[in-house]
Amino acid sequence: MMIRELIEKTRTYRRFYQDEEVSLETLRELIDLARLSSTGGNLQSLKYMLFQTVESNKRIFKNLKWAGYFKDWDGPEEGERPSAYIVMLQDQRISKGFFWDHGIAVQSIVLGATEKGLGGCQFNSIDRVALAQELNLPDYFQIVTVIALGKPKEVVVIENMGESGDVKYWRDSQGVHHVPKRALDDLIFTS
């Protein structure tokens, strides 16, 4: 698959076939993609925790907030929840900062997930204090992001952004998730 097709297919998914297990080996293969990606100053200060059992998944799920633009939707119901989670940590023993390593690593992970027939959702709305306690994290670890993964149970389509410039994604009556994207020329600045 060419990279463009892979990127096009790598959308954010929030509903999954929860019963479809994601193996620990699959998660390790995804982390290996992050490992092989570039990192600022070659510091490699990001670490990862992997979760893919029914019990451990619950410990992560309850500390996440879903889909900021959907005011009347609290996240996927039981049966449509992610089958696995990757918790990305910053190891502050190695470095205080990490440039844009987190984005690079996340993109490698989700592109790899797409190739494996999986999809995911990246979280910044995390109850970081509660999750750090739940996971008994040593204080030198900071939670950077959580990536939820599973076999997607929804259709996500990209469409051209309307005149209004509204960036909000929306769900139609068939449950299809629509994501408005700016046009290429609107991203390129020429002085």
Add this chain to the structure above:
Amino acid sequence: MMIRELIEKTRTYRRFYQDEEVSLETLRELIDLARLSSTGGNLQSLKYMLFQTVESNKRIFKNLKWAGYFKDWDGPEEGERPSAYIVMLQDQRISKGFFWDHGIAVQSIVLGATEKGLGGCQFNSIDRVALAQELNLPDYFQIVTVIALGKPKEVVVIENMGESGDVKYWRDSQGVHHVPKRALDDLIFTS
């Protein structure tokens, strides 16, 4: 090409066949990969300036600092410099923050570059004040990063990190660039 192979080939390059032009159309295709990648809250606040002429490349090059670990190397000599640059900007009219969008976008761009036979280098050591002046940037644009691109003129190899844990990349007597990487198990934390 599978994503793992593409990621493995996507190394940081600092010497190029400077005469090999990178077309504006190629740069636009790379920005389109960033455009199609996910962005926090779907805000899409990153913008891009593209440079690929001899004259404009000079304006970017002089504001970059190369290879922090090479104290006796000021960057590539004339003839081995990048053939193109992408300057990534944050459009603060849209949003103050951008989560880890910059890393996601950079990774999409450099993976696309690899597929096209190009290679690049990502910069944080930028004289941002001077470059913003050079480019006459409106004050609502902040320089996030610069990506230098070209046809690579060096060999870069990944190797296992030594016992010492030294992260510094190094060049051998043949000019081959070596990058020590941590082992997968060292990146995975189990509490």
